[in-house]
Amino acid sequence: xxxxxxxxxxxxxxxxxxxxxxxxxxxxxxxxxxxxxxxxxxxxxxxxxxxxxxxxxxxxxxxxxxxxxxxxxxxxxxxxxxxxxxxxxxxxxxxxxxxxx
Amino acid sequence: xxxxxxxxxxxxxxxxxxxxxxxxxxxxxxxxxxxxxxxxxxxxxxxxxxxxxxxxxxxxxxxxxxxxxxxxxxxxxxxxxxxxxxxxxxxxxxxxxxxxxxxxxxxxxxxxxxxxxxxxxxxxxxxxxxxxxxxxxxxxxxxxxxxxxxxxxxxxxxxxxxxxxxxxxxxxxxxxxxxxxxxxxxxxxxxxxxxxxxxxxxxxxxxxxxxxxxxxxxxxxxxxxxxxxxxxxxxxxxxxxxxxxxxxxxxxxxxxxxxxxxxxxxxxxxxxxxxxxxxxxxxxxxxxxxxxxxxxxxxxxxxxxxxxxxxxxxxxxxxxxxxxxxxxxxxxxxxxxxxxxxxxxxxxxxxxxxxxxxxxxxxxxxxxxxxxxxxxxxxxxxxxxxxxxxxxxxxxxxxxxxxxxxxxxxxxxxxxxxxxxxxxxxxxxxxxxxxxxxxxxxxxxxxxxxxxxxxxxxxxxxxxxxxxxxxxxxxxxxxxxxxxxxxxxxxxxxxxxxxxxxxxxxxxxxxxxxxxxxxxxxxxxxxxxxxxxxxxxxxxxxxxxxxxxxxxxxxxxxxxxxxxxxxxxxxxxxxxxxxxxxxxxxxxxxxxxxxxxxxxxxxxxxxxxxxxxxxxxxxxxxxxxxxxxxxxxxxxxxxxxxxxxxxxxxxxxxxxxxxxxxxxxxxxxxxxxxxxxxxxxxxxxxxxx
Numbered sequence: 001x002x003x004x005x006x007x008x009x010x011x012x013x014x015x016x017x018x019x020x021x022x023x024x025x026x027x028x029x030x031x032x033x034x035x036x037x038x039x040x041x042x043x044x045x046x047x048x049x050x051x052x053x054x055x056x057x058x059x060x061x062x063x064x065x066x067x068x069x070x071x072x073x074x075x076x077x078x079x080x081x082x083x084x085x086x087x088x089x090x091x092x093x094x095x096x097x098x099x100x101x
Numbered sequence: 102x103x104x105x106x107x108x109x110x111x112x113x114x115x116x117x118x119x120x121x122x123x124x125x126x127x128x129x130x131x132x133x134x135x136x137x138x139x140x141x142x143x144x145x146x147x148x149x150x151x152x153x154x155x156x157x158x159x160x161x162x163x164x165x166x167x168x169x170x171x172x173x174x175x176x177x178x179x180x181x182x183x184x185x186x187x188x189x190x191x192x193x194x195x196x197x198x199x200x201x202x203x204x205x206x207x208x209x210x211x212x213x214x215x216x217x218x219x220x221x222x223x224x225x226x227x228x229x230x231x232x233x234x235x236x237x238x239x240x241x242x243x244x245x246x247x248x249x250x251x252x253x254x255x256x257x258x259x260x261x262x263x264x265x266x267x268x269x270x271x272x273x274x275x276x277x278x279x280x281x282x283x284x285x286x287x288x289x290x291x292x293x294x295x296x297x298x299x300x301x302x303x304x305x306x307x308x309x310x311x312x313x314x315x316x317x318x319x320x321x322x323x324x325x326x327x328x329x330x331x332x333x334x335x336x337x338x339x340x341x342x343x344x345x346x347x348x349x350x351x352x353x354x355x356x357x358x359x360x361x362x363x364x365x366x367x368x369x370x371x372x373x374x375x376x377x378x379x380x381x382x383x384x385x386x387x388x389x390x391x392x393x394x395x396x397x398x399x400x401x402x403x404x405x406x407x408x409x410x411x412x413x414x415x416x417x418x419x420x421x422x423x424x425x426x427x428x429x430x431x432x433x434x435x436x437x438x439x440x441x442x443x444x445x446x447x448x449x450x451x452x453x454x455x456x457x458x459x460x461x462x463x464x465x466x467x468x469x470x471x472x473x474x475x476x477x478x479x480x481x482x483x484x485x486x487x488x489x490x491x492x493x494x495x496x497x498x499x500x501x502x503x504x505x506x507x508x509x510x511x512x513x514x515x516x517x518x519x520x521x522x523x524x525x526x527x528x529x530x531x532x533x534x535x536x537x538x539x540x541x542x543x544x545x546x547x548x549x550x551x552x553x554x555x556x557x558x559x560x561x562x563x564x565x566x567x568x569x570x571x572x573x574x575x576x577x578x579x580x581x582x583x584x585x586x587x588x589x590x591x592x593x594x595x596x597x598x599x600x601x602x603x604x605x606x607x608x609x610x611x612x613x614x615x616x617x618x619x620x621x622x623x624x625x626x627x628x629x630x631x632x633x634x635x636x637x638x639x640x641x642x643x644x645x646x647x648x649x650x651x652x653x654x655x656x657x658x659x660x661x662x663x664x665x666x667x668x669x670x671x672x673x674x675x676x677x678x679x680x681x682x683x684x685x686x687x688x689x690x691x692x693x694x695x696x697x698x699x700x701x702x703x704x705x706x707x708x709x710x711x712x713x714x715x716x717x718x719x720x721x722x723x724x725x726x727x728x729x730x731x732x733x734x735x736x737x738x739x740x741x742x743x744x745x746x747x748x749x750x751x752x753x754x755x756x757x758x759x760x761x762x763x764x765x766x767x768x769x770x771x772x773x774x775x776x777x778x779x780x781x782x783x784x785x786x787x788x789x790x
Contacts, residue, residue: 022774097767 006047014040025092027084031077038070102149103163106189109146109199110239110252112139113206117231120224128219133210133227140207140234147199154196155586162192164244164308183303190244190307193590194376194441197581198241198369201448204573205365206234208566212456213357215562216463226266230361233259237366241373247305249377250295253338253370257284260367263358264351276353283347287337291374294330297323307377311594314380321385328381328388331374332395339371341429342399345422346690349406352414356459359414363421364452372428372444379437379594393433393513397520397527400426402687404530408537409673409683412468413458416538420494421451423531427509430524436512437593443505446493446578450502453490453570457483460563461542464556465549470541472549479556482564484543486571491539493574495532496650501578504587510646511638525646529653536657545663 013036020033042063049059085091116139120132154161166188173182191199210230217226236255243249265277299305301323302313313319335341340348348368352359362368375382375392382389400423407419424447431440460483465473477484493502506528514521547553558564581587638646660669673680685691765771 018777022770022777093770094768096769100767 003047003051006043006051010040010043010047012040013037013043025094027077027081027091027093027096030093031074031081034077035070035074038066042066102146103153103191104165105146106150106163106191106199106242107165109143109203109242110235112143113231113235113238115139117228117235120231121228124224126222126224128221128223130224132224133214136227136231137207137210137214139231140203140210143234143238144200144203144207147196147203150191151196151200154191154193155590161196162190162308164188164190166244166306169245185247186245186306187248188244188306189242191242193592194373195241197441197445197590198373199238201445202234202237202241202365202369205448205452205570206230206361208452208456208570209357209361209365212360212459212563212566213355215560216357216459217355222266226263226355226358229259229262229266230358233263233361233366237370240370244307245305246295246298246307246310246378249374250291253291253334253374254288256338256367256370257281257288260284260351260362263362264354266354266358270353272350273353276347276350280347280351283344284337287334287344290330290332290337291334292330294327294334297327297330310378311380314384319384324381324384325388328378328385329391331378331381332388332392335371335375335429336395337371338374339368339425339429340399340422341371341395341426342402343689343692345399345403346686346693348422349415349418349686352412352418356414356455356462359418360452360455360459363418363455364448368421368425369444369448372425372432372440375429375432376437376441379432382432383594389433389435391433393430393516393520396426396429396431396433397523398426399423400430400527401523401530402426402689404527404534406683406686407534408530409680411470411541413461413470413473413538413542414455414468416470416534417451417454417458420454420531420535423527424451424494427506427524427527430520431509431512434513434516434520435593436509436516438588438591439505439508439512441591442578442581442587443502443509445581446501446505446574449570449577450490450493450574453486453567453574454494456563456567456570457487457490460559460567463559463563465552466555467549467552470538472552473542474545474549475543475547475553476556477543479553480543480558482558483567486564486567487539487543489571489575491535493578494535495654496528496646497532497654498647499579500575501573504578504582507638507643507646508587514638514642525649528646529649532650532653533657536654537661540658540661541666544661 017033017036017038017040020036021030024030024033045059045063045066049056049063053059081091084096088095116136120136124130124132166186169185169187171182171184173180175181210227213226213230217223220226233256236252236259240249240252240256243252261277261281264280265273267273268277295305298310301319302310304310314324333344337344348363351362354362382392403419403422403426407416407423410416410419424443428440428443428447431437431443460480461473461476462468464476464480464483467473489500493500496503496506510521510524510528513524581590637643660666660672682688764775
């Protein structure tokens, strides 16, 4: 198991997440896909930490921080979704076009 | 006192400033007495300088210089520093002239207190007179030609102011302009001469220039050009032909002012300048000859014009021109001493004549000789002093004019016999017209009863100066001639190196250091080289000249003694064409007016060409051409350049609009997709480089 294997897995995860963000119609699905992308980053951090600086804890600490931030972000996203859903009565992202110029 | 000669112009100048700016203008202002006091101080200094020069141990020439300014110049790649000096240079002629100028100016000022009494610009008149005198004194004492030239120009200004003193009237206005412009025409020649001198010598100091000439560094042709330039300047200032036209009109000013101009300051300046730069003339025989003939022609023309004039001041003005011609002629033939001697004596009797004429005019309020007559009964003092002046100017033996004119005639006789005869004839005319004036004004019975009964002798402030000047007119000649004083004081400058061929044309120089004894020796030595300095006419010629002068006076007496002058009228009728010629002043004025009119026509033609050819064709045509070019440029700009600019803009616009139409609006995921595609493209580009 080399660094490349981890990075490949992380890249796949990221692309899957990106694909989900671009293709899911439901906002909840999009939020979940975003989580995937976050986790791809976390895998990268852990892998770089493990292979480049095995003696330190900076990488893992940053990964933990990101997990926390992601949780907070999802909370904000879901709260926004609740407010939108109450006003528009839908959770499909193609209907969210109030801000178009 | 000689070391304080610089005080002379400064005192007079200061006095004139004070008189001009202090106090209010008042017909009875006491300020003129300040000018008179200042002039008395000047006279004292001048007399002491003269005394030490004539009888004391004073060594002449005396020179003293101060640094004035320095300037660094670079000409033709060579840099050098020029030290300009200002200072005084007192030689014999200067010492004599100083006395003459200050004395005449003092007399004129005292006289003017009465004559100008009640004039609205009483104070200003005296300021002008003082200023005029200051300028003349500055010219006399200056050791630098540059300062001399400045004073020369200041004198031009003051003559302008004095001639046009009564500027409300048209005559003085025209006269002052004429005087200023005519003299300015001459000044341009002098200016060029000065430039040339400086270019050649590199200094304006007279002594240095003289040294330059003495050492023979100056090429003869350049010397001639310089001499001619100086001569043109002198011709303007000293009223020589053909630039004398201003002087007869210059008598439009106040009569005492005319006396100053005609006797001491203005016209003497030209002669004096020639004498100051005499070494230039000595180096150029042809210029000497030109000066001689110019003076001769002037003397003759002016004397002939004086024969027919009936304006008392105009006759005197013509006589001034004529006498100046005598002086210039004398200088031209090498008679340095005689020319300056005549300048001195002439100053006295011409001032006297003008002041006497002023006294007459003051009494009868007219300039017209035909309305005077018999005034000897009413104005005995004026009559007697005028008699002395007229005798002096006519050259009657014993009086001052005789001595100087005799010397001039002798010098001319030794130079050229033809010139002598013309000059002798002129001298006879002088005697004739002066006595004509005298008889018309004073002799016989009155012609205009009203004027006559009105006439009265002038007050003592007028007659006093007349008497003093009469004393000088009578005795100055004999006094200066006595004991060889004149040849000591007015010794001809020497020039050591002379072109061999021309040595004969120039009189034998008198050594300056031995000048004191030269007068005595010259009498004893009969075997000099060529001519002697104190030359005399042959005795038979001398007697003939005196006899002819007396005949001329007698002729004048018989023609003009009575209340009528039938004889004169008969002569006039018989010689009508000549009289007309003389009355029109030999058509000199008409000539100059014609010249000016011609210049006017030429200017008008030039203006027409400018307006119709230059402006129409070149200026307007150029504008039109530019307009056409501008139109073409404008069209090109509109069609090609602007459409290119607009095309680029609308291309960007169209591209943007077209691209935007590909995107469905408001779809976040689509935006994101494009962002992702762009990002990955960019990342690919960057990473694969």
